[in-house]
Amino acid sequence: MRGRAPGPDLSRRVAGGAFSTLGATLVSRALAMVQSIAVARLLDPHRVGLFAVVSYALSVAGTLCDLGLPVAVTKLIAEDRATRPGAVLGVAGRLARVVLAISLVVAGALFLGADGLSRLYHAPALGFLFRLGAVALVFSVAGGFRSAVLQGVQRIHLLAGLSTLGTAAMLVLTLLLTPTLGLPGIILAAILAEGVVWLGAARPLWRVLAEARGAPGAGDRVAPTAPLLPRAFHIAAPSFLTALSLFGAAWFVRSYLGGALGYEAVGLYQIGDATARVLMLVSGAIAVPLVPVIAELHATGRGFDGVDTILRCTLFVTLPGAIFLALGGRPLLALVFGRAYAGAGGVIGWLALAAVFQAAANVCWSAQVGAGRIWVGFAITAVGQAVLVGGALALTPRWGLGGLGASVAAAQALTFGLAARDVGARLHVSFRGVGPLLPVALCGWAGVAGLFWMGAEGLLSGLALVAGVVLWQALLLRPSEWSLAWKLGGLLALRGAPRG
Secondary structure: OOOOEOOOOHHHHHHHHHHHHHHHHHHHHHHHHHHHHHHHHHOOHHHHHHHHHHHHHHHHHHHHHHOOHHHHHHHHHHHHHHHOHHHHHHHHHHHHHHHHHHHHHHHHHHHHOHHHHHHHOOOOOHHHHHHHHHHHHHHHHHHHHHHHHHHHOOOHHHHHHHHHHHHHHHHHHHHHHHHHHOHHHHHHHHHHHHHHHHHHHHHHHHHHHHHHHOOOOOOOOOOOOOOHHHHHHHHHHHHHHHHHHHHHHHHHHHHHHHHHHOHHHHHHHHHHHHHHHHHHHHHHHHHHHHHHHHHHHHHOOEOOOOHHHHHHHHHHHHHHHHHHHHHHHHHHHHHHHOHHHHHHHHHHHHHHHHHHHHHHHHHHHHHHHHOOOHHHHHHHHHHHHHHHHHHHHHHHHHHHHHHHHHHHHHHHHHHHHHHHHHHHHHOOOOOHHHOOHHHHHHHHHHHHHHHHHOOOOOHHHHHHHHHHHHHHHHHOOOHHHHHHHHHHHHHHHHHHOOOO
């Protein structure tokens, strides 16, 4: 970037945190998938669809609770940690009180309005779920704030461990409670699992706070560059609006789908969406360390070398999995979740393609957040979600789940295109390294279309096409990317080796 001192290789700085979070994310995603499989087999698609609507309604309420402030917490703490370490504790404490107060108000409103929401969906049984969800909401928002603080101080390994602990607790509690309690058992399991995470986080979090108290100048009143709350809300506003547009669109789409095609269709779509999101493991792992690293580099005037390598690695991992799901999704879903969910095979190919674009867009979004271009990120996301909602309204009545899936893929493709253009133009990040991957992607998806046209889709054809794509990608790896791959392989091997 012109005018900036060169910074350390960004891809290698992020790799240290990404390998940790990738390992935890792999375990967490595996446990979450086991939970999804168990819930799907314990419940029918209709009840899974009802729970999906409740879940995204709670996501919207959670967004209203935190107002995007966790993103501001991560950015402000990361910046102050580099330039004003004495201010870190005060920033975290003041913003925590704001988030807690708002959470109690929103949760109370949801608790009181639960019966009205259940009448809106013509499902009286949802009233109790919404009331129980209001309690879960407070725990969830508090957990999100805790994660934001740990991400800001770059305790990535601790954050990864707590994530795994929470997912494992959620799985065990879900398996214990759902068979007897049904849908309420899932929400109760979420409440108890968050409590388990807080027990595990208490001691290390106390050490983090003790370090902040011992930082130079921690006892002094440090004059901020701008008043804290206006500064935090300035950072948080676009993040809040972005999350609101994402969760609001997801809630609307599932509610509309339930009214148009029934809640069984919502259940099928939810299972397909959850399966396709497995492809976003790498982008999710990278985003955790990438945001504070970018924020620190931006605050100290250094460059962003390595973003293209991060994006290449994301695509290397995501593309083969998406192609496999597109071809083998229907038999895979029937095998794993049960024959009742084989109908999701008609949409999972579109959702897998959308996951490729979304994983790449997440890398660009993390760079935008770290560099302070959050308003631009919100505008791009809002455009994509508008395309999603418009496409769902136009295509779902005629094409069903397939039409909705095509709308999701188009929305994510547009989002990635706009985000990459902004990051390239405004942050002076070069994406020339991504160009050689385009022929691989185009030929891979052309192969998917050809096999579908011949009626040859299935697990074996999916594996064969994926093998060709992986081999082609391997020939395009740079030496630095081979080094990162070997480092990851060695790290996983060491973690998996028996301890003597």
